Each structure stands twice: as C-alpha cells, then as structure tokens.
Amino acid sequence: MLRKGGGNWVEGDRFFNRKVELNALKERVADGTHTLLTAQRRMGKTSLVRELLRQLAETGEFETVFVDLEAANNPADMVAEIAAQAWKPQGVLQTVQTVFANIIEAAGERVEEMSIANLKVTFRAGINDGNWKQKGDEVFEILTAGDCQAVLAIDELPVLVNRMLKDGDEHVTPEGKRMVDELLSWLRKTGQLNKGRISMILSGSVGLEPILEQAGLSAHANIFSGYDLNPWSEKTSVSCLEELARSYGIDLSVEVRREMCRRLRCCIPHHVQMFFDKLHHHLENSCRTNASLKDVDAAYRYGMLSVRGQSDLKHYENRLEIVLGRAGNVIALDILTTTATCGILDEDTVGLYLAHFLDQDEDNGTSVPSVVNVLHVLEHDGYLERFGGGYRFVSGLLEDWWKNRYGRNFEPVFERQRRDRRPI
Ligand SMILES: Nc1ncnc2c1ncn2[C@@H]1O[C@H](COP(=O)(O)OP(=O)(O)OP(=O)(O)O)[C@@H](O)[C@H]1O
Ligand SMILES: [Mg+2]
Structure with missing residues (x-):
C-alpha cells in the first residue's frame, strides 16, 4: 500500500x-x-x-x-x-x-x-x-x-x-x-x-x-x-495517483487523474504527491470519497496555490539565491515573473533584459552575474525550458505559483526604468 x-x-x-x-x-x-x-x-x-x-x-x-x-x-x-x-x-x-x-x-x-x-x-x-x-x-x-x-x-x-x-x-x-x-x-x-x-x-x-x-x-x-533524473510520465503519475487513492479509500477516475497531470504540466513527484494530499483533504472536508473535475480545480486553486501550498514552493527561491546570490536572484525573479505573466519569454524580451543589465553593469562597474548566466542556471536547474525562440516555465504549477505571488501589478525592470526616465 x-x-x-x-x-x-x-x-x-x-x-x-x-x-x-x-x-x-x-x-x-x-x-x-x-x-x-x-x-x-x-x-x-x-x-x-x-x-x-x-x-x-x-x-x-x-x-x-x-x-x-x-x-x-x-x-x-x-x-x-x-x-x-x-x-x-x-x-x-x-x-x-x-x-x-x-x-x-x-x-x-x-x-x-x-x-x-x-x-x-x-x-x-x-x-x-x-x-x-x-x-x-x-x-x-x-x-x-x-x-x-x-x-x-x-x-x-x-x-x-x-x-x-x-x-x-x-x-x-x-x-x-x-x-x-x-x-x-x-x-x-x-x-x-x-x-x-x-x-x-x-x-x-x-x-x-x-x-x-x-x-x-x-x-x-x-x-x-x-x-x-526526469519527471514522471503521465502514465506513471496516473498509476501513482491510483495507488494513493486506493490506499486512502478514495475514488479518482482516470479523467480526474489525467486532469491533475495536465494542471501540473511537468509531473515532479513531489507535486504529484502534494496535489493528491490537497485533493484528499478537500474531499475529507466535504465528507466525500469521489472526486470530480470541479474538485480538482478547487484543490488546485485553494490548496496548491494557497499561501500554505506556496510555502512548500518557497524552497525554490531559497535555493535559487544560493546559486545566484542576491544580485543574481533579483534578475532571476524579474525574468521568472515576466515569463509567468506573459506565458512565454520571447526573444525580444530577452534582448531587453540583456540591454538593461548591460547598461547597469556599465553603470556599476560590475559584471556578474549576467543575464546569460542567470538564464543558463534557470534552464539547467529546470525552471525554464526553451520554447519557440524563447523560454517558458517547465512546470505549470511553478508558473501559476510565480504569477500569483509576484505577478500582481508587476512591471519588468526595463519598463520601470523607461517610465522613470520619461520626462514629467
Ligand atoms: N519515487 C517516489 N515515490 C513517491 N514519492 C516520491 C518519490 N520521489 C519523490 N517523491 C516525493 O517527492 C518528495 C521529495 O523527494 P526528495 O526529497 O527525494 O526530492 P529531492 O529531489 O531530493 O528534493 P530537493 O531538490 O529538495 O533535494 C517526497 O517527499 C515525496 O513526496
Ligand atoms: Mg534532496
């Protein structure tokens, strides 16, 4: 079991x-x-x-x-x-x-x-x-x-x-x-x-x-x-969810399990487990053992994306700061939030970041870490993947979480700079 x-x-x-x-x-x-x-x-x-x-x-x-x-x-x-x-x-x-x-x-x-x-x-x-x-x-x-x-x-x-x-x-x-x-x-x-x-x-x-x-x-x-080590395939995740459901006495149809995988986009085992846990609690709270697609949506929105759900994901930021340092983390945060809010970080936007931080490097006389370096780490550590000519989040959950946490009233750093330089 x-x-x-x-x-x-x-x-x-x-x-x-x-x-x-x-x-x-x-x-x-x-x-x-x-x-x-x-x-x-x-x-x-x-x-x-x-x-x-x-x-x-x-x-x-x-x-x-x-x-x-x-x-x-x-x-x-x-x-x-x-x-x-x-x-x-x-x-x-x-x-x-x-x-x-x-x-x-x-x-x-x-x-x-x-x-x-x-x-x-x-x-x-x-x-x-x-x-x-x-x-x-x-x-x-x-x-x-x-x-x-x-x-x-x-x-x-x-x-x-x-x-x-x-x-x-x-x-x-x-x-x-x-x-x-x-x-x-x-x-x-x-x-x-x-x-x-x-x-x-x-x-x-x-x-x-x-x-x-x-x-x-x-x-x-x-x-x-x-x-x-790769994420679980949809097939493996669907089987894992089936076994978990059996162990905890709840019924998750194939349709429901597939929908859970679709939401995650990338089936990182911890996220599959987390999603099951949230759905299980959601059903317990309403004294039911059968989940519908509406339940999946509720468990995702109010469980996975809740403040408590997000606290699990806080880990990601801490680790990113370890690799990139505070200065690099500021660049990463901006890039990730832009990517989350737009869905895709296209080539032109990458160009705007490169130009912005190149300017700043010249202003401050510092050279590290560069946008190229940050993007390399974000790709290497599995946050972003190449998509079209640009990048997108590998994980749907991480994307939604980032959008929820930082996306409100967000303006990319190069936009802020452009606004600040505009004559009043
Ligand atoms: N093979 C597995 N079977 C079931 N659950 C798993 C499996 N692998 C990972 N998990 C789930 O993912 C969680 C995290 O696992 P683990 O700590 O091994 O990951 P990790 O890659 O070492 O994480 P970190 O990046 O934080 O070091 C576990 O608590 C469990 O819920
Ligand atoms: Mg580990």
Whole structure:
C-alpha cells in the first residue's frame, strides 16, 4: 500500500516506481562508475539514492554509506560525517574505531552506545584543516577494504561547495576557491584511486556544475558521469495517483487523474504527491470519497496555490539565491515573473533584459552575474525550458505559483526604468 510522501525523502513502501532509474544506477554501481545525479528541485533525487542504497544493502553484497552535507561547513565536517555514517554494528565498525581510536578513547564513551550524531561530534574533534585528507584517506581505505563493493552517496555537496566558495557578500573569494579546489581534487583523486572498489553518487538540491562554472572549476566534475533524473510520465503519475487513492479509500477516475497531470504540466513527484494530499483533504472536508473535475480545480486553486501550498514552493527561491546570490536572484525573479505573466519569454524580451543589465553593469562597474548566466542556471536547474525562440516555465504549477505571488501589478525592470526616465 503506497503511503503519502510528505515533504521529506521517501523509501521502501512510500517509494513509487523509478524502476528504470534504479536499474540504470545499479548498472553504474556494478561498473564502478561515479555518478552526478542531476534534476530540478523536488524530483526525488534523495529518495532515489536512498532507495537504491536500501535495495543494494539488502542483497548483502554492498557496503553502503549515505551522507548529507547540508549542515557541513568544511572538508573536516565532511570526513567526520562520512566516518560517522560508515559506522555499522558489524564489519566497518572495528576499523572505523581503529582510525579514531584515540579520539574515541579521549571521549571516554563506549562507541557501541554512541548515536551517529554523537559519533560525528566525537570524530570531528579529531579532524582539522591539517589532517582531513589523511583521515579521509583512512576512511576510504576502510570502506574499500572489505569483500563487498562500497557505494558512497553524498547529498548536498553543492551546498557545501557554495558555502566554502563565497564570502558574506556572496562573492567567490580566492581562499574559497583554493579550498574548494583542494576538496574536489582530493575527491577526484580518491575516486580514481579506488575505482572498481567504491562507486560514488553525488546529488544535491542545487546543481553542482553552475556553481563550479562560477568559480572556473568545472573540470573537477569530470570523473562523475552525469545522470539526469526526469519527471514522471503521465502514465506513471496516473498509476501513482491510483495507488494513493486506493490506499486512502478514495475514488479518482482516470479523467480526474489525467486532469491533475495536465494542471501540473511537468509531473515532479513531489507535486504529484502534494496535489493528491490537497485533493484528499478537500474531499475529507466535504465528507466525500469521489472526486470530480470541479474538485480538482478547487484543490488546485485553494490548496496548491494557497499561501500554505506556496510555502512548500518557497524552497525554490531559497535555493535559487544560493546559486545566484542576491544580485543574481533579483534578475532571476524579474525574468521568472515576466515569463509567468506573459506565458512565454520571447526573444525580444530577452534582448531587453540583456540591454538593461548591460547598461547597469556599465553603470556599476560590475559584471556578474549576467543575464546569460542567470538564464543558463534557470534552464539547467529546470525552471525554464526553451520554447519557440524563447523560454517558458517547465512546470505549470511553478508558473501559476510565480504569477500569483509576484505577478500582481508587476512591471519588468526595463519598463520601470523607461517610465522613470520619461520626462514629467
Ligand atoms: N519515487 C517516489 N515515490 C513517491 N514519492 C516520491 C518519490 N520521489 C519523490 N517523491 C516525493 O517527492 C518528495 C521529495 O523527494 P526528495 O526529497 O527525494 O526530492 P529531492 O529531489 O531530493 O528534493 P530537493 O531538490 O529538495 O533535494 C517526497 O517527499 C515525496 O513526496
Ligand atoms: Mg534532496
């Protein structure tokens, strides 16, 4: 019985489909390929990797480790996180214990009784700027020493890289660049050295490539072979909605399910789940179990596009600011709102943006980020897609949400400027 996904990653009986993707990733793991998993926000990257590791661990043929670097600030944090997550009651335990023997001893606790959070803090105390590579090498040695092939999944590496690269004003600093260069060189060297014994999978809620491009460090991603995670097809989404409906005792006709997909335009699993949840609540509130097309409309308008529905989508803006910085985000916001209100961002309008921000660059003496750069990120991270000669939103939901939130009385920045310059 498929259960609702909520907002966090899902696995096991909450995980639906993705058989093709799971098989493709299993093949890559078997080949020892290092993978960079890319997709737009909320596509189910973390869930896919978690489910993959769960299935691989179940076979007993793989040593699996999953780390989330959302809260990490530096390479030492990363190594401590990997070491703590590699800790297992059997197998790797003893060896991880050996690497950190004196640290554990100093903590005066029995390692068997420590939580992962505690282990992380304890390990971290023994890792610093000077020894993180050596400790990291030792942890990799342990991971690859057993009979089983190891799979190391690192989620949110781009968030850590971004944090290291930029200062408080979101400028790439020479020191940040040096540190990221060192971290990624080490990861690359380690990956190459252990090829065949360990397979790494990188993922993140923001893309790694645009961040590395900003810093001129793109070559570091070379050992990772990209794998694009796509939205669900209409067929898959319709089946998922059918299973969810069965689990929660409601009746959604094929027509109703198709209409839900049509509204979304792009069936991002999180949005499919969200839509089901809103429709389910809507039916519960009216004490019914049967949905009509009118119910779909109501759940979309008053649920998905409500202030609470939108708060889920607030995530998108935060992540965009991470990649583009505040200045770039201002440009992105304007472009996205124009696209949402017009339905399409045509070539002429792109030209107006280019001209406007070129003027501004000259006025301020700044050059980054350019409109071209912003459009590249918006396309890479799946907000916009090429359409005709211009761009449009990939997701119907995101488009409607953007229009609702920013579209009222909106005037593109070049129009505002033109008005301000007009003689009174
Ligand atoms: N295979 C799946 N089956 C069922 N629901 C899914 C699946 N994949 C994703 N979801 C839904 O999407 C939500 C987000 O999933 P997940 O956190 O894995 O996405 P993500 O791509 O890692 O997101 P982010 O961009 O924020 O990192 C889940 O809570 C769930 O509702
Ligand atoms: Mg994720």
